[in-house]
Amino acid sequence: MSNNASLRVIIAGGGIGGLALANGLRRAGVGVSVHEREIERTDRLQGFRIHISPKGSQALAELLSPQMFSTFISRTGKGDISFGFITEQMKQLLEFDPVEPTNNPAGGDRYGVSRITLRQILLAELGDTVRFGSMYERYERRQDGRVVAHFANGTTEIGDVLVGADGGTSRVRAQYLPHAQRIDTGIVTIAGKYPLTPETRDRLDPVLLRHPVSVIPPTGCGLFVAPHEFDEPTDDALLGATAPPVTGALFDNSQSYVLWGFGAKRAHFGADLEALDTGQLHDLAVRMTEGWAPALRRLVADTDTDTVTLLPIKTSVPLDAWETTSVTLLGDAIHSMTPFGGVGANTALRDAQLLCRKLTAVDRGEQPLLPAIHEYEAQMIDYGFAAVRTSLRAANQSVSDNRLARTAGRLVFRTVNAVPPLRRKMFAGLGA
Numbered sequence: 421m422s423n424n425a426s427l428r429v430i431i432a433g434g435g436i437g438g439l440a441l442a443n444g445l446r447r448a449g450v451g452v453s454v455h456e457r458e459i460e461r462t463d464r465l466q467g468f469r470i471h472i473s474p475k476g477s478q479a480l481a482e483l484l485s486p487q488m489f490s491t492f493i494s495r496t497g498k499g500d501i502s503f504g505f506i507t508e509q510m511k512q513l514l515e516f517d518p519v520e521p522t523n524n525p526a527g528g529d530r531y532g533v534s535r536i537t538l539r540q541i542l543l544a545e546l547g548d549t550v551r552f553g554s555m556y557e558r559y560e561r562r563q564d565g566r567v568v569a570h571f572a573n574g575t576t577e578i579g580d581v582l583v584g585a586d587g588g589t590s591r592v593r594a595q596y597l598p599h600a601q602r603i604d605t606g607i608v609t610i611a612g613k614y615p616l617t618p619e620t621r622d623r624l625d626p627v628l629l630r631h632p633v634s635v636i637p638p639t640g641c642g643l644f645v646a647p648h649e650f651d652e653p654t655d656d657a658l659l660g661a662t663a664p665p666v667t668g669a670l671f672d673n674s675q676s677y678v679l680w681g682f683g684a685k686r687a688h689f690g691a692d693l694e695a696l697d698t699g700q701l702h703d704l705a706v707r708m709t710e711g712w713a714p715a716l717r718r719l720v721a722d723t724d725t726d727t728v729t730l731l732p733i734k735t736s737v738p739l740d741a742w743e744t745t746s747v748t749l750l751g752d753a754i755h756s757m758t759p760f761g762g763v764g765a766n767t768a769l770r771d772a773q774l775l776c777r778k779l780t781a782v783d784r785g786e787q788p789l790l791p792a793i794h795e796y797e798a799q800m801i802d803y804g805f806a807a808v809r810t811s812l813r814a815a816n817q818s819v820s821d822n823r824l825a826r827t828a829g830r831l832v833f834r835t836v837n838a839v840p841p842l843r844r845k846m847f848a849g850l851g852a
């Protein structure tokens with residue numbers, strides 16, 4: 421691609437990966453449009469917090485403008501971003517050393533951020549690059565190698581590259597790689613948000629307020645707990661109105677809270693989960709934690725029922741490399757993984773960073789298009805599906821009903837806890 425014939429990139433899906441890529445391409449002067457089916461936050465997952473790893477924040481620092489990356493830093497959760505493992509009786513298994521982000525403008529720190537806030541930041545400088553309410557349907561490849569994308573509203577767009585960033589149920593993937601599979605793991609999570617006010621804060625054990633912890637009972641289930649603290653209420657106006665406001669505690673990204681997620685195999689719940697309303701799901705989560713330490717039971721019981729959400733856990737099945745064309749995929753559209761380990765969004769950000777570098781080189785005439793996409797896909801398939809495997813292993817371990825394995829796992833945590841160099845090594849690998 422020569423400089424006088426600028427590259428045109430069409431991105432289907434304006435989630436974390438698609439929007440991050442669009443930011444980077446736009447800043448590099450590459451022609452890009454994003455087609456997002458939603459016009460407002462309707463996905464309940466949007467209401468929750470997300471962990472950004474060192475690699476994820478490096479990608480954001482590279483793709484966002486310096487001002488917007490600094491806005492990102494200012495809107496992340498405050499305090500210690502370390503991690504711990506405890507038993508269901510609140511006995512310590514492993515406690516990593518306290519860590520505060522250094523807020524390096526080049527990224528590399530860990531952060532906790534509300535998904536809504538992250539989305540606002542990713543949208544803030546994109547203006548009309550993003551077409552909301554534009555549902556991608558299918559593509560066709562023209563003889564000259566260009567791609568025509570078709571949308572549900574009857575419009576089409578022609579580009580040099582089509583990037584499927586349309587999440588786990590990707591239509592781009594369904595057409596392009598029909599043999600790719602995304603399967604149910606049989607694991608289900610019930611999640612909720614405990615609101616933090618001066619009164620509710622006093623009722624909670626400080627261990628649950630310090631930093632995220634994973635609760636490991638002797639068998640069959642696990643509970644993830646993550647506080648999300650703001651210094652001051654977020655002023656959405658500063659970021660521009662990027663989506664119509666949705667009310668309710670679930671979508672509130674200005675009030676501090678503690679997020680929890682109770683995960684187990686479907687059979688463990690003994691109920692038809694999909695048939696339950698939020699109140700019944702909440703009651704079930706309370707029942708499932710009977711016999712646990714009062715502090716954990718209080719966290720679950722005193723949660724705002726409106727925020728309680730059912731999340732069936734799915735994963736992609738790793739694929740071999742395919743023949744490279746001008747259609748490619750990123751993020752959950754190709755390597756969707758379980759939320760265990762908190763790596764899906766970080767991997768989508770890594771994809772966006774790498775693909776942005778490759779497409780920018782093409783736009784500048786430094787590399788032909790297909791070899792550039794091929795190099796991206798070769799690396800992405802490698803680290804993306806490695807993350808899928810690691811995440812599935814973590815998911816299975818966290819709901820394992822093998823008592824012996826659980827006891828051994830808890831022993832490993834206690835051993836690592838007693839050896840500071842091991843502790844530091846393990847922490848460095850978290851979410852990587």
Ligand SMILES: Cc1cc2nc3c(=O)[nH]c(=O)nc-3n(C[C@H](O)[C@H](O)[C@H](O)COP(=O)(O)OP(=O)(O)OC[C@H]3O[C@@H](n4cnc5c(N)ncnc54)[C@H](O)[C@@H]3O)c2cc1C
Pocket residue numbers: 432433434435436437438455456457458465469470471472554555556557585586587588589590591731750751752753757758759761762763764765766767768
């Ligand atoms: C409970 C839970 C907790 C998690 N926590 C973490 C965490 O802490 N850290 C982490 O790294 N990851 C986490 N993840 C994973 C993370 O949410 C995903 O990996 C990440 O959102 C993937 O980004 P994406 O851009 O590929 O897809 P998405 O963010 O899903 O975006 C896809 C976008 O495409 C749009 N779209 C879909 N179809 C179409 C269409 N046909 N036309 C137009 N637009 C379309 C959707 O509306 C959406 O906006 C978690 C996941 C879950 C379920």
